[in-house]
Amino acid sequence: MSVIAPPKPRSRILLVSALIVTAVVVASFWSVDVTWSRLIDLPADIARYLWLMFSAPTWEKLPEALAQTWRSVAMAWIGTVLGIVVATPLSFLAARGFGPAPVRWALRGLFSVIRAVPEIIIAIIILSVTGLTPLTGALALAINGVGTLGKWGYESIEGVPRGPIEAVRASGGSTSQVLRWGVWPSATPEFLSFWLYRFEINVRSSAVLGLIGVGGIGDMLTSYTQYREWSTVGMLLIVVVVVTMSIDAVSAAIRRRITEGARTR
């Protein structure tokens, strides 16, 4: 006699959601304006371009590329610093326990809205005022940064252990003293960590902002791409990858030191 197995349970929700997702996906593939037949030629095409780009990169233009990279990184740095300077006090106000409720909600809403707008659009908007200069890029990064840094900031403050805060309050400390001695020591490693992380993101974004003409490596890349000078494009891509990976590595190392070696002072 064979054993009779219990019946397999079927989940309605899972089935329905799977159907919806499949429907959306199929609809997207079907309706998008892409000639799928071109995909067959694609690998060969891409292989050819990769060869054009990387077989003999134009190293002669390297000094110019590095100069532009410096501008992009400078843009990213200023953008990060400005963002930090503006966002940090705002994130304190937006944290529960430090700012009044209406102010908190207003600030959080502001952060969400700023975050949702891509930096490049911010740059386009402020272009009319600040012109096609790296400053525009830095400001765009800073403004967008306020949104992200603000959110990470208040989340971090709210996640701080309550003990030290109560201790400072109990001994009669004012709000600023609570911030300095109750919140700041615990929150510092996290703050430093996401400040550096934001810098990493900004380095990438600064390359992108160059595309609309504010200067930097993105600018150079767009020009040479439009002229179809593939060997220079290849060199520029290599420069972008190497610089970004190096900055990421240094930043990650510093962040590791901070979170592991966090000592009270």
Add this chain to the structure above:
Amino acid sequence: MTIHSHDSAGVGTTVPAPAPWAIRMRDVTVRYPNGVVALDGITLDIEPGEMVSVVGLSGSGKSSMIRTINGLVPITSGSLTVGGHALESTSGRQLRRLRGEIGMIFQGFNLAGRTSVLNNVLVGRLAHTSLWRTLLGAYTDADKQIAFEALDRVGILAKAWDRASSLSGGQQQRVAIARALSQQPRLVLADEPVASLDPPTAHAVMGDLRRINEELGITVLTNLHLVDLARTYGTRMIGLRAGEVVYDGPAATATDADFERIYGRSIEAEDVLGR
């Protein structure tokens, strides 16, 4: 495809397992890359169908020894034959096929928590399942039937579709036993199967292992650190200390003095499970 047929058996009778395997160890040594010698010249014979308890403190080599038998730990020197297959010269596909005939259960149950009990038991059929079937998750009906019967044998068939992590410790270990059973093994290895379980559950699980040995005739080798369990479940007991065999005799008549020799210290409360 060789699947053992089940239709010829009568109601309530069990299909006898394939012929159980013997284990022959000759001067087996295991030295780890960091220099630690886990096993030092072990010579042992385990006959088909025996139920053996292996006792010893942690560090005595129990874990290493049980893992040499299915090749999870390679031996450094000596010869180890399982069911007539020499482990030193088995690798790759042959080793997988060998492992397919050896069931193993662990202290931590080692189930894939987020999937169903049935899928966990079907892991036991992996050695007999083609890669494509595994990738698609399409096990044969015969394999599923074997899995259901294994679950029934340990008494938790009703939980077949439940998520593995939702079961209690004892139930999870039963699933692990079912997983081993679904391999239709010739040998079952159990590495501290009840160390994480409370006394009644531990006795129940050990009872299951004993039943498997008595009803199906499968050779069973169990690592235990609890003295009373070792005496009760198993016909033969082997004591290891610092990688060497220091006791090899009947389990029921092992005295406290024997244990003290194996452990190198007197017996303490933590060594006895109790009821």
Add this chain to the structure above:
Amino acid sequence: MTADGTSGPLRIPRRPRGRWKPWLALAVVAAITAVTASPQWGVAVAFDAIARNWQNGALKIVQLLQPDWAFWPRTVAPLLETLQMAVIATVVGALLSLPLSLWAAKLTNPHAVGRGILRTVLNAVRSVPDLLYASVLVAMVGVGALPGIIALVLFNVGIIVKLVSEAIESNDAGPLEAGRAAGGSQLQVNRAIALPDVWPSFINQTLYVFELNVRASTVLGLVGAGGLGLLIDAVRTYYRYDQLSLIILEILVIVVVIDLVSSAIRKRLV
């Protein structure tokens, strides 16, 4: 009277060394900021230009605050294309990332060399922002949604594989050992044992990446890679900031809605 009962002046222990480190770090930061802000070397933080252009800008800001609602119908098609690109890129990216994530984690791929190569390649791919890929791809395959999708896929795979492989590594090795002990091959145990445990993390990261894709695909059109970006480029050339404002509002709405829906789903996953 000191703690151990003896009298006399207190023996204050020496202050730990290394207190100069944070000040040094601050000095370095200040120096870098000064250099990057100077006109010759860096960004030229010159607010006088802003003061001059202020009036010009003020007009534009006013325009921005009055969105041109009548423009709505012309935004529908690009909006749909943006969403289509995001969906397709997420699906393709997820399909590619699943096997790659298993390949990149130590638990599911014991071969260190293969893992190392994959990780390095993915790190390099992740260093280039999506718009740059899109820009180059447009020059390669032409204008339209296709370069946008490919750019997004390149962007996605790096992220998903990194996050999911980290999740795999934090899992227990025991169940996989049990699978090998039962005679399964590495691929079999990966599929039968590692995958079910990885599933929630994978879906989580895929939804996260979908959010990122939607935001990214709104601007890919600026380089010709399809979606709302093309429209943005058009309206900004004509300085129609009121139309731009409508587009921005639409982007905000989509992003916030998808953010909410995605968070709700992700919360129910664990």
